[in-house]
Amino acid sequence: MQEVGVILLSALLVAAGLNLFLIPHQLLSGGVTGVASIIGYITGWNISYVFFVLNIPLIIWGWKSVGRRYIVLSCISVIGTTWFMELIPVIQITKDPILAAVFGGIISAAGIGFSLRAGGSTGGFDILGSIVTRTRDVPMGNILFLMNGAVILALGFFQSWDLALYSMLSTFVKGKVVDMIHVGHIKVTCFIITKHKDQMLCQLRKLHHGITCIHSEGGYSEQENYTLMTVTTRYELASVRKTVLQTDPQAFMNVVQSTEIVGRFARPKP
Secondary structure (H helix, E strand, C coil), X not given: CHHHHHHHHHHXXXXXXXXXXXXXXXXXXXXXXXXXXXXXXXXXXXXXXXXXXXXXXXXXXXXXXXCHHHHXXXXXXXXXXXXXXXXXXXXXXXXXXXXXXXXXXXXXXXXXXXXXXXXXXXXXXXXXXXXXXXCCCCCHHHHHHHHXXXXXXXXXXXXXXXXXXXXXXXHHHHHHHHHHHCCCCCEEEEEEEECCHHHHHHHHHHHCCCEEEEEEECCCCCCEEEEEEEEEECCCHHHHHHHHHHHCCCCEEEEEECCCXXXXXXXXXX
């Protein structure tokens, strides 16, 4: 239920970013939402309904490629976003398109990031981005920025290049904020020094990442201990920290960010 609550809050943020900042200035947030917006701007159709219809084939693809739990949460997000877009009136909060682009991007990105942290997505290109990040160590924000760029170029051809550039600014801001919140692609190496090797190994194995065990000795105390090294993601780091402290409150853990991982790495399952 907590995850569903986060997903619905994310949907509210995405809808608010659209109806209060981007749509009043005919800007785009990119992705399927951007495609729906372009169609709505040109034809006058209801953008929320177009958004819902365009997400259906992507959800079907994601069901086969990503995982049922992820797609169920994404479905809740798409339905929630559609609903909130109907509830929230389209109001021009600011007359400055630059402010609208920046704050619309930030609010929408917060919704996307929290949805991804909860294990779902806001639908659309987020599903495509999640498929890629589950197979390659590529930041989600970079993927969204590249895919959204094509959509925003279409706005320049069909509407106005000024609007397209403002939308590009919004998409850039959104990509950076998403990467600040969704940190599943960032790898860290944990060095854990403990005297309780067997108990610690038993608990850490439940996290499904490889562990290297090194027999070591304290430089000052000259007491024997063990150094366990494991590579995990920033998203899973809280679970590792909790496991270490619960198993051995006297353990010492040093965490460093890994710039590159070569070889096998067990990625979190959807």
